[in-house]
Amino acid sequence: MEILYILIPVSLILVAVAIAIFGWAVKSGQYDDLEGPAHSILFDDDDPLIPGQAKRKSDADSKQSSSHD
Secondary structure, three states: OOOOHHHHHHHHHHHHHHHHHHHHHHHHHOOOOOOOHHHHHHOOOOOOOOOHHHHHHHHHHHHHHHHOO
């Protein structure tokens, strides 16, 4: 029964620490944009992953721009 005199204050301290950490996370903006990172993975990057494609694409772009002039 005497263990309750230790466990109750310890549990209250742990709850207070958890609330303080949650409050810090909310104030620092951790929960501002929950969907942005999930959607950003769906967008293509401007840089191609295969190095040879960059040269072929730039050659094709220059041919198209010179034919439109």
